[in-house]
Amino acid sequence: MVFQGDGPLDTGDVSGGGGGGGGVGRIALGGGAGLIITLVALFFGIDPGSITGGSGLGGDTVSSQNASELDDHIQSCTIEKANTDAICRIVATTNSLDKVWSAEMRGYSPPRTKIFTGSVSTGCGAATSATGPFYCPADQTVYIDPSFFAQLEQMGGSNGPLAQEYVVAHEYGHHVQNLTGALQKGNRMGSQGPLSGSVRVELQADCLAGVWAYHADKGPDAMLEPLTQQQIASVIQTAKAIGDDTIQGANSNPEGWTHGSAQQRSRWFTIGYRSGDPRQCDTFATNDL
Template sequence: MTFQGSGGLDTSGVSAGGSGGGGFGGGKIALGGGAGLLLTIVALLFGINPGDLMGGTGSSVSQQSDVGSNAALQQKIDNCTLEQANTDDVCRIVATTNSLNTVWPKLMSGYAAPKTVIFSGSINTACGAASSAMGPFYCPADETAYFDPSFFGELKRMGGSDGPLAQEYVVAHEFAHHIENLTGVLAKGQRMGNEGSVRIELQADCLAGVWAYHADKGPDALLAPLTDEQIASVIQSAKAIGDDTIQGSRSNPESWTHGSAEQRVRWFKTGYASGQPARCNTFATNDL
């Protein structure tokens, strides 16, 4: 169990979407950042090597979700409770957005919550068409984080954890891209190519750690006190989605877009140990 308390959740910023079909749709996503800047989704994929996913149907990694039609999924979202968030992946995403939107206004002046879409199969966004095979992602053009719950099964297959906090880390990582969008870091990193992408992703890992530090503290905390075992599940997942882990013997640091397993773990730990967003400035160090 990670969530404490009982009752309904705020679902005003969460909606259902998607075609309902699994697999790779073949479309690239363009991300808008700054004054008309358009880049592919490469910089913002969560933990999956974009080269393995872009441009071919043979790279599908997800199966058709069982969440049903958009109407049924929306009804499920709207009826989620804190109790259900401890057992149900969809409700866990919703509850995590509630926690994030409780924590971040206290840490960031001018914070405005992103929208969240829980989808199945393929979906159209302001950044272009996307599929489940791309993993969770954030689109700055519509300030929306997108999640297909079937990714959690893929994360486990890759060697990560399917534990609740590991799943919540996925959501927190994508919300961190929204923080980076609000601060201008996202556009800065996009202009730097792969090196900027790595710094963006490691900063998002660190900011996810900052959230975890605060999420179980205070009278309005939605998370119960976190345990070492739960933190270990996040570490396991961060290791599993390092570029060197995914690429294996083909690993080439110059091609990395997310950072090594060791780097991802280190930056999550930095955020979790300090609870300070200022400690997450990956653009101010040559020691990633």
């Protein structure tokens, strides 16, 4: 178990959506309107055509459900169910993230989260499961299809509970950046290259996910049990699996990077996790990424 205790979860900002087919529209690359691109898997930074489909919901294996069924599933979630059910794990993680960021950031307001299957309409346009998890600044909403977790494992990442929670925490990091103006700053610095705004935004989101992990198991009201080194290792494995150089292989060209290398992604998560201090996540203050 990762989440401790039992009882209902706050589902006020979480809803279900999708369930149908549909094409990919223009969606947001975490970094604001100027970084809107087409046919890019946002969390990976790769062509979604290279990701096999799949769907699913209940338990750690998920099956296609419509929006109404998803909403019913979400409303049934408890802290205890979050340890065996992927959808409830997403909901519990949003509860933990809101608790941590409300304490760590003055003026924090929570995003909405939409759990979907198939395709979904967003404030940034239409998207499908192939898009991967993403944050849309236009409607301040995190979008996640739980089938992504199995796809992530196929890419060499971990499908362990904390690795899944890291995915949610990374997208919440983009919301924090939207509130602080970091998304807008990154947007002005370009969308490709080793020192681009996009890479800085993505690495900072990894670091902010680490900050959450540092605080999530501390204090009398902590939702997570004490994290183990094995669980942290599962996140590092996942961060490395989605580095630009890992995905692109031997012919990787840093000038085309959008998310950062395997080493950089794991390094910045670790900086956040070891320090627990969002101020240590200023990827815009250094060229030593």
